[in-house]
Amino acid sequence: MKAALLTGVREMKTVDLPTPVVKADTDVLIRMESTGICGSDMHYYQEVNIGNAVVEYPFVIGHEGAGTVESVGPGVAGVRPGDRIALEPAVSCFACDQCRSGRPHTCRDMKFLGCPGQMGGCLAEYLVMPERCCYPIPVTMSFDQAVLAEPLAIGLYGVKLSGLKPGDTIGVLGAGPIGLSTILCARNYGAGRIYSVESVGYRARAAIASGADWAGNPFDEELVKTVLSREPGGLDIVFECCGKQEAVDQAVEMLKPGGALVIIGIPEFEEYIFPAHTMRRKELRIQNVRRQNGCAREAIDLIAAGTVAVDFMITHTFRLDEIQKAFHLVSRYEDQVIKGMIHYERI
Ligand SMILES: [Zn+2]
Ligand SMILES: [Zn+2]
Structure with a gap:
């Protein structure tokens, strides 16, 4: 099969690899149809690592995927060959204390698709995953939509963890696919006014199209002042979706006493700095978000039902042999890209 290998910093190429085979009774062999290029893939592409997850070259990345079931192990009951599925990229052990407590x-023994040191990714024509990572999708749903259920589930989980109540005013800092997914889900959960902050103009416009009421630029020195002139009491919740110190600083200023800072973005640095006295006086709550938990099916259903419209995020599609071009373009935000998709054309 053909697969895309990360071979060095900013270096990808398409190679032939052995097609994986079903080993465990509960394994499913999937013929990939679409793989999304995620911001975390970009970290591995540009920086070798995310925290202590360091790439050893060559390595197959990619964790946002959808495909068709090719064959199944004898213990698989939930999916059959020919079924169209969305992938849940987290392969958990279901035996440790964390798994057993929901x-x-x-x-503790996570194997995450395309995560260095854990398991190879889904930028490949075929993939083997456990049955419980395969979510059937309706025929009316495109494979690209199924791919977008993965980032949407993260936005959905962030919104649930935040404790958002109908009418709450919120900020969403960063309008990449995760920020946009957060806006879509917050809107669907009945958020009041939504303030988006994004430096890239076309992404700020996408934030408005996703349901934000206002969009500002993080480099505008008057940003916090402007938001607070509109919301004198401050915001109820701010979602940090870009991994920037400046965003955390702005969030702390924008939040009302008792507000919540929800950190979803992945920073390129090791430590955040928080203003101790402002945090303390305002009694701010900080909620970190680790990917998602239990939101995959709901995210798929929200898209399938048309409740949440995600198609506007699919801005670019590439063939697998265009992988270098695809990653180059996405890494530079060229051509107004939001989400790049890899499609698998077979001869
Ligand atoms: Zn992702
Ligand atoms: Zn576990």
């Missing part, structure tokens, strides 16, 4: 997303 937190499989922080499993």
Whole structure:
């Protein structure tokens, strides 16, 4: 099969690899149809690592995927060959204390698709995953939509963890696919006014199209002042979706006493700095978000039902042999890209 290999910093190429085979009784062999290029893939592409997850080259990345079931192990009952599925990229052990207490997303023995040191990714024509990572999708749903259920589930989980109540005013800092997914889900959960902050103009416009009421630029020195002139009491919740210190600083200023800072973005640095006295006086709550937990099916259903419209995020599609071009373009935000998709054309 053909697969895309990360071979160095900013280096990808398409190669032939052995097609994986079903080994465990509960394994499913999937013929990939679409793989999304995620911001975390971009970290591995540009920086070798995310925290202590360091790439050893060559490595197959990619964790946002959808495909068709090719064959199944003898113990698989939930999906059959020919079924169209969305992938849940987290393979949890379901035996550790975290898994047993309903937190499989922080499993002690996590194998996450396309995560260095854990398991190879889905930028490949075929993939083997356990049955419980395969979510059937309706025929009316496109494979690209199924791919977008993965980032949407993260936005959905962030909104649920935040404790958002109908009418709450919120900020969403960063309008990449995760920020946009957060806006879509917050809107669907009945958020009041939504303030988006994004430096890239076309993404700020996408934030408005996703349901934000206002969009500002993080480099505008008057940003916090402007938001607070509109919301004198401050915001109820701010979602940090870009991994920037400046965003955390702005969030702390924008939040009302008792507000919540929800951190979803992945920073390129090791430590955040928080203003101790402002945090303390305002009694701010900080909620970190680790991917998602239990939101995959709901995210798929929201898209399938048309409740949440995600198609506007699919801005670019590439063939697998265009992988270098695809990653180059996405890494530079060229051509107004939001989400790049890899499609698998077979001869
Ligand atoms: Zn992702
Ligand atoms: Zn576990």
